[in-house]
Amino acid sequence: MTTIDDDTLPQASARPKASPQADSGRVAALGAFLRAGAVFILLALLVVGFTIAQPAFINIANLMSVLQAVSVVAILGAGVTVTLAVGGFDLSIGAVAASSVMAASYAMIVWGLDAYATVPLVLAFGALVGLVNAFLIVRLKVPDLLATLAMMFLLSGLQLIPTAGRSISAGLTLPDGSKATGAYDPAFLLIGRYSIFGTLPVSVVLMAVVAIALFILTERTRIGRLLFATGGNEVATRLAGASTVRLKTLAYVLSGTLASLGGMVIAARVGRGDISSGGSLLMDSVAAALIGFAVFNLRRPNVLGTIAGAVFVGVLLNGLTMLNAPYYTQDFVKGAVLVGALALTYGLGRSNP
DSSP states (O other), X not given: OOOOOTTHHHHHHTSOOOOHHHHHHHHHHHHHHHHHHHHHHXXXXXXXXXXXXXXXXXXXXXHHHHHHHHHHHHHHHHHHHHHHHTTOOOTTHHHHHHHHHHHHHHHHXXXXXXXXXXXXXHHHHHHHHHHXXXXXXXXXXXXXXXXXXXXXXXXXXXXXXXXXXXXXXXXXXXXXXXXXXXOOOHHHHHHHHOEETTTEEHHHHHHHHHHHXXXXXXXXXXXXXXXXXXXXXXXXXXHTTOOHHHHHHHHHHHHHHHHHHHHHHHHHHHSSBOTTTTTTHHHHHHHHHHHTTTGGGOOSOOHHHHHHHHHHHHHHHHHHHHTTOOHHHHHHHHHXXXXXXXXXXXXXXXXXX
C-alpha cells in the first residue's frame, strides 16, 4: 500500500505559481519588443527568404547595389522627416530633385560649367526653393500641403521650358536652333558612378553622411529638440522663447537642399537630364519617412527610421526583381508587406500600458 508523507504536502503546495501580473508583464514585454523591431524582423525574414530562393541575393555586390538604389530615396526621405518634425509636409521634394537633375545637366552641357561650380549652384537652387516654401507657409500662412503642391506643379513645368520639353544630353538642340557644346564633367559623374575601393558607392557614403548629420542635429542638439517641440505644440514653443519661424524655415531649406543633392546623384548616375526622372521619388521617399515612425516604436519622425524604411523597400523590390516577379505585382506586394509591418508595430500590445 502506498503511503504519502505528510511533510511533502506543504512542499508541493508551496511551489510558486505564475501570477497573472507576471504573465501580463511578459506578454507586454514581448509586444513591445515586436513593435520596436517589427521592421527589422521583417527585413531579416526578407533577406533570409530571398537568399534561400536566390543565393546571389546575399552577394556583396548586390547588397551594395541595393544601397546605391535606395540612397536617393533615403536622402529625400531625410528631408521629409525634418519637415514632419515641425508639423509640416513637403510635397515638392520629387519635383525639386527632378528639377535639380535638369539644372545640373543644363549648367554643364549648355553653360559649360564644371563640377565645382555646378554642385554649389544646384544646392543653392534647392535651398532657394525651400526658402520660398517656408515664406509661403510661415509668412503668408498658406497650408503646407497646398504651398508645396503648388511648388511641385511650378517646378514640374519650369524644368521643361529652357529645353522646350527635351531631355538634356551632349549635342542638345536648343530652342533657338543652336547646338549645346558642353559635356558632363567627369568629376561630377563620380558622384553617381564611383565606388570607393571598388565596393562602396559614393552615393551610399553621401547617404550615411546625411543620416549621421541629421541624426545628430535632430536627436542630440537643442535645435533638434525645438524642431520636435514646434511640431508637437507650436504655441508653447513660441511662448518658451524659441523662434518657430526660423525653425520651420530651417526645416524647409534643409528639405529643398537634400532634394537637390538627391537630384545630382541621379544626374551623375544617369549622365543626362532626363525629363522623366524623379517620377516615383515623392511617394517612395514619403513611404520611407512614414515607415520610420514604426522603427524602434518611436511613433514620431526620426532619421534613422527613415533610412531603415528606405532600405526595407529597396531590399523588397530588389528581391522581387531577382525572382523575376512581374512588374505589375511589385507595388501590390510592397504595399502588402508595408501594411503588415505597420499593423505589427501599431497593433500588437496596444491595450498594454
